[in-house]
Amino acid sequence: MGGCDGDGNVDQAGFGKPMPWIGVYIAAASLACAIAMAADTAAGFRYRQLWFPSRYFALNAMSLSVITVAVKLSVDLNTPMPRREEQLAKLSSSVLICTVMGNSMPSLGSMKNKELLSNVIALAILVITSFVNICIQLGSGAIFDFVMEHAFVMFLMLLLLVTLSFSSMMVPTSKRYLDIKYYEMHEPTLKDSLSRSCDDVFNKLKEDLLKYGMMAHSCNPQFIVARSVTCTASGALCLLSAVTLAQAMLRSYLASWTFKFDYCHGESDYQWSSMAILITQTIARRGNKSYKDEFKPEKYWIQQFIEIKERPFNLHIRSRRCRKLIHDSKNVVLDMLIRIQVGIVLGSKAVRLISILFMSPILLFCDLCSDLRKKFSPPEGSASKPDFSQYILHLEGEEELVHVMMRNKCDTIERWIEMGKNNQPKHLVQLLEETDPRGFPGVMDFDSDAVPPLDSAEPPNNWTLPIATLTSIAVAIPDIDPSARKRLLRGVREALMYVNIVEERLCAKQELMNARKAASIVFMGVDLFHKWLDVDLRKISLQVNTTKDVLEELACTAKDVFVKFKAVPTHGHLMESTSAWPVNVRAAHSMYRISETLLLDCESSDRDMSKRLFEKLSRMISDIIAACLTNLEHAIFIECSRSGIEGRTEKAWSAAILLGRTAEVMEILSQRELPCLGSDQLASIDEWRAMTSVP
Incomplete structure (x- = not known):
């Protein structure tokens, strides 16, 4: 066996x-x-x-x-x-x-x-x-x-x-308490930010970020536990x-x-x-840091037990004696747990105090070295940092931690901003600098009302799809310097990163979801394969004779995609709502309208038409990008101020990096005059077009 x-x-x-x-x-x-x-x-x-x-x-x-x-x-x-x-x-x-x-x-x-x-x-x-x-x-x-x-x-x-x-x-109690304090501070901070008019957008946003960074970091749930006794x-x-x-x-x-x-x-x-x-x-060993505190238990340690104790038992028991016995037993158990919790907290405070006594010589030596370094180092010419200690959210007994957290978090936010400044989008900056800084005419010019519609219902526009479609047309134009095409693609690639951030934060409407998906698919095809959907743009550029022929070919192809889809009887219910249009149909509709708009001002006999049209497309793309990125201030503010308690610190960090990366972009855009629109209207390209079309 x-x-x-x-x-x-x-x-x-x-x-x-x-x-x-x-x-x-x-x-x-x-x-x-x-x-x-x-x-x-x-x-x-x-x-x-x-x-x-x-x-x-x-x-x-x-x-x-x-x-x-x-x-x-x-x-x-x-x-x-x-x-x-x-x-x-x-x-x-x-x-x-x-x-x-x-x-x-x-x-x-x-x-x-x-x-x-x-x-x-x-x-x-x-x-x-x-x-x-x-x-x-x-x-x-x-x-x-x-x-x-x-x-x-x-x-x-x-x-x-x-x-x-x-x-x-103590975790649920402390998180709930600090979350309430966060929203109590959020309202006055928001009002203060909106009431301040400042020409220097970068410094205004930096100050807002420092405030929200303080609030987010000090109520970070992991930091709440990590700084506990x-x-x-x-x-x-x-x-x-x-x-x-x-x-x-x-x-x-x-x-x-x-x-x-x-x-x-x-x-x-x-x-x-x-x-x-x-x-x-x-080798898997390490420790944590310590801070001095009063030798008494704070209320938030036992608040959860008190709430459970005060909560009645909903037991369907007829006997009054049994209900009373269960209630008394519950109170006895909870009283015992409260005493254990108090003992653990006091014991932890004793351990921390002993740790501080052992570490105090080293800490004093470090403080002495720091003081000597400040004494002999040359004085800094910059002004002293503003006091944001009121934005530090802390629990009972953590008052002495406020100045430590403030100094640390100010430095952290500024480091993230500097990190972003070291990685600015140079190709996007070049694209914005090469175009006329006066106004945003390209926002209106890319789509004309003179073009006959393909359907009775016209879908709303978003920012990314016109940019991707205009870039596709620019790649297909013949007799253009390859280096110019490459510069345009690099600039658009960097721009779409920030345009997508604006749309995600400020234009997250369901009716625009398919348009955003279509834009990402179209630009990926253009950037990687020089194709619009399944159409080889390089092949069109080589086969046709004139720029007008390129536009007519693209418009005809896009119209065929739309008409063929609409002709299928089972697709009738999808055509009833523009938000239900498939991605390829949405992309085809955009290509048709933009190509037909460009054909209105296109002459086949003009030998310099290719160069002039490429410059016109570059200007349109730059204007649409610039108009969208004027919302960066609002998007960065939303990024750092609106999130759940678990993700606030990461949001503040990402907002700081975004601010640093777009510092030069915002400096360029500050020279352009904005239309008289509210912040919500500025986030919509259709609102821009409606405002611009008003005589």
Whole structure:
């Protein structure tokens, strides 16, 4: 029988052969955890934040699965592991669990309530399972060395689990409180921004960004948890567990060298892979920062328990005694949980205070060096920075953090703006500078009312589709310098990045969705393959004799696409609403109208027609782009001010980069005179055309 030897007994000879490769799998999972935590640490240093964000190593289903694989050694009950490296690897697995809990704690802030509950429960199951398995191994003798270290790390493991679990209870309350404060500050900030008239749009937007950046950063859900006293204490406990592992490793190696101490003889099934596990798990360590605070628990720590306590039980039980017993039991349990929460907070404050006492000489030395550097460095000629401390949103007991957060966040926003300035769209700037800066005539000229309509219903215009269609025609014009075509394509490619941002923020109407899709498809075909839909523009340019022939060919092709689609009986319901037109039909309609408009002013006998038409198309494209990008100020303001609490910091950063990248563009556009339209009307190209057509 398979699996048995000649005597009928189970043949176990091959059972341990895959174990080294399982060890490699464990080492790979540990390395993945280490890389993710190192990436978070690097991001914190790169952006000069006061904390290490949980971007790559957050508490979720995927990370918990990887952690479960990484700590397999600590739950392996019966595999013999007699060597020093293998006993240390078991200890390092326990320390890794502690490190994971400390490092992933800020990610609690970015979770919804149900997600928060499920992830904390899943982590608790993993930690308790590991704890029980380690206890079994200590009792069975599978773990025979570093017993005191294991006991101490297990205590830290449970303490970290309790701290993390109770810290999650303050997340909904603190997020709700700071979200209310954000909207209370948002209204006066918005009114102040709208009331200020300033010729320097860039500096006005920069000031608004600094304000909203302060508000967004200070109410960042991950930062709320990261600056809490329990997270600070968790960092200290993680560091303590890492020190415990370090002293165990040092003691074991020194003992073997000094006293010729020998471990048990024998070979583990994991063989050489246990050393790889030990190395990868040892490098996955880091801590958090600390700040001084008053030695008392703030109300938001227990607010969630108080709300649950005040909420009545809706139980359909007839017996009054049973209802009263359940109600009293609930209050007793919640009172106990409140006392535990208060104890955890006070204990965390004590740990933080001890950490500060140990770190105070280093901090004082750093402050002294900073003061000396300021004293001997030449004075800066720039004016002092404005005080935006009123825009720092903070919880009870965080008053001393305000000036630290303000200084850090001001510098961060300005760095993002400078980063954007170093990556400005030079081809777009060149396209805008080459055209006439007086007004925006191309917005009106690209589509004439003299062109007969293809259908009784005319779809609304958007910004991107006319730009893509005009660029397609420009590529098809014969006898044009290839370098001029290339410059135009580069400028339009850069412009569409910002035009799309304006449309996404300010023109997100359902009726324009197909037009935007058509524009992206048309320009991708022109940019990559020099094709409009399936029409080869280069082939048309070479086959026809004159520029007028090119326009007639494009208009005829576009009309055929539209008419053929309309002629199909089953497409009748789609033609009833212009928003339901397919992408190719929408693109064909735009090509037909623009080509026919250009034909109204086209003479076949004019030899310089190609050059003049290309210049005219470039001017139209530039004018439409310029008219659209006059909405950048509004789009940037919307980008940084309107988002959920979880995404506000990223929105503020992206708005700062966008402001830096478009600084020169806004400087060019500030020289043009805008029509007398409101901000909502300026975002619509049809409103521009309606205003321009009024005599």
